[in-house]
Amino acid sequence: MPLTIVVIVVAVVAWVWLRSQPASQRNVAIVKLALLAGIGVLVLLAATGRLHFLFAGLAFLYPLLRRLLPSLLRGGLGGMAGGAKAKSGNQSHVSSDILEMTLDHDSGTMSGKILKGPMEGRELTDLSEAEFLELLRYCRAQDEDSARLLETYLDRRFGDSWRADDEAGSGDAHAGGNGSAGGPLTESEALDILGLDPGASRDEIIKAHRRMMQKLHPDHGGSNYLAARINEAKECLLG
Template sequence: MPLTLLLIGLGFIAWVWLRGMPASRRKQAIMKLTLVVGIFIVVLLAATGRLHFVFALLAFLYPLLRKMFPSWLASLASGDTGQAKTGRQSQVSSDILEMTLDHDSGTMTGKILKGSMAGRMLADLSESEFLELLRYCRAQDEDSARLLETYLDRRFGDSWRADDDAGSSGGAEGEASADRGNGSSNLTESEALEILGLEPGASREEIIQAHRRMMQKVHPDHGGSNYLAARINEAKLRLLG
């Protein structure tokens, strides 16, 4: 009876914990919880002298699992679960800004590297400071301006453009300048790896998967950014070229 109450209590705690997890991380949390429960059951059976039942059950089920899930067992044995690694981030830097994109949530964070606001995080700026920084970027570095516009679009949508007098009056000249910016800079290998969130020595398949995963988050057709999409494509070409 006490063991039953303990299991019920632990099950309730696990249910509350899973409900509080973000949807993007819930699947990973369930896998971890399943692993913990499995270890607990094995330890419990070992403590009560019933561990031989587990081995007998595995011996009985293994031939059946090999027929039903051959590829899954092969990937499990090799340590490859077929899931994208979580916790990855990409960095895109310009002369004035450094942006970080979280692969799991799609959230962008940014830091100012140069100018009167150097060292400050974009999340701490007021609306007037954003516009001041945007004017500074447009005067000093077009890539920084486009990177900041990407951040503002993802954070505020189109609402910030109503207060952007310089941007609304730029017209065709601003679009032409933006077109010239696509692929205008030559990425180093380390910069390309940072953009795709990869480690040195990444395989061709890892590069292709990282590129595909990021394009799903930032592609213009999905409400993303032309500038970021261009940088991601450039990074892929640099690493595979």
């Protein structure tokens, strides 16, 4: 009975940990959990004198494992080895004076954190509608890039519905502007935007740029601001 309780507790902890991992990292997390579970079973069988059951099971499953193991290792452990030059679980980062945004390439989900101002340190997912509008007014007063970045986030999360409550916004003040972005990018910022590691090749830069434009181009529901930043990142790295 105590063993059953331990197994249940470990399973619940493992499930909670797995759910907390980014979507792009879950395959790797599953492989890690499977390896730990296998080690745990091996230790338990050795301690209880039942190790011979394991060898019997392996002999029975050998033909199946021989087929599946190579593909599992390529898919799971290949991601752990780093694969291409994808960074932080294949994510891109765009920062302004007030905001920091992260885009997950696999899910297309944007998340953000406030770096400066009355709401400093808060995550955008924690804000109410009234707080979003208050933050937007602050960004418009302090930093145009931050305002446009926040508008992009709001469009991606809520569509156009938030604009009905945006009494302070004029017709083109919150429509994404003409797409020009403020301030030259550093190489580090350009790599963050395209989700690449230092040393990325020309081919990797071009592929990352193409992949992101397919997701974030204004014609595909993206924004002029992000499209401009993505183009600037490519020009910075290839210039």
